């Protein structure tokens with residue numbers, strides 16, 4: 001098993017997976033690949049199929065149908081969970097409360113018959129990696145939430161699986177601890193060079209940690225790409241909204257230009273914009289112009305210039321670093337940010353946005 005894993009550059013290949021729970025289609029022809037050493041995040045709202053996908057990979061769930069399921073080049077579709085070269089870290093930790101930290105981490109090696117000396121060395125190494133070597137004799141009940149999560153991580157990595165599956169591992173931690181653990185996990189991933197498949201519903205967590213993100217919706221892959229692609233180049237209204245685009249304005253496609261550029265009309269005004277789904281747009285059809293609040297800049301004059309939308313400022317909310325400014329426009333309500341406190345809000349008669357920051361998606 002380990003030999004096959006070292007030979008393939010693709011650590012996970014899951015093709016055309018379908019899984020149903022009675023009438024519920026949890027996975028609707030999903031395909032996922034992960035390269036060796038990659039940190040891949042499966043992102044999506046509750047019920048989108050993330051956990052089911054992880055359970056299919058680990059062997060806890062047998063899919064209704066499967067095109068291919070390979071770990072490190074080895075076909076595992078018919079292998080039981082225990083024989084797959086992967087380990088899962090759960091949100092609930094799933095630790096043995098009556099055992100010490102050390103015993104918890106050693107457990108997987110013990111049942112694999114690893115000799116005592118090697119066991120001790122590998123447990124020490126794993127506890128060092130998660131900075132828990134000084135607490136190895138403690139019982140699980142004597143640890144904080146963050147420490148328990150580290151024990152769960154040490155227990156998972158000590159068996160050196162080819163693939164580490166992480167099911168919302170930081171979900172039970174408070175915000176500050178979650179933030180610190182995000183950094184620790186990224187560092188651990190770099191040190192180990194292992195392939196991580198991480199699931200979360202938090203776009204911020206996905207953007208911070210991943211090499212690549214797979215956004216799921218209703219059991220399907222909505223978009224896959226690098227964090228920057230998901231953040232700046234959504235393929236659909238759902239992807240734009242999920243990734244936090246505050247402004248989704250109705251528009252009409254006027255012209256499709258070369259290189260993913262597109263000219264749209266928003267409330268009668270002409271915008272030059274960009275798109276990654278040009279084939280899904282047709283000239284004369286309705287679409288959506290997505291713009292992030294921080295990419296709109298207030299403009300003093302409501303001229304006929306391109307990429308400029310007249311507006312009337314309404315509420316403003318002081319956020320410390322910036323002011324969250326709301327406005328009314330002929331295209332609907334707008335949200336943008338003003339970073340310079342010295343500006344007087346009454347002066348703004350319009351907002352403008354660069355072509356690169358105006359993204360068109362189908363309606």
Ligand SMILES: Nc1ncnc2c1ncn2[C@@H]1O[C@H](COP(=O)(O)OP(=O)(O)OP(=O)(O)O)[C@@H](O)[C@H]1O
Pocket residue numbers: 021022024025026044045046047048049050051052053201
């Ligand atoms: N054991 C089950 N029996 C019936 N339906 C299930 C079962 N497990 C999951 N489902 C359904 O399958 C769909 C996908 O669920 P899944 O747990 O994979 O989603 P998820 O994205 O991981 O959600 P969450 O973030 O809430 O964990 C949902 O509609 C869910 O209600």
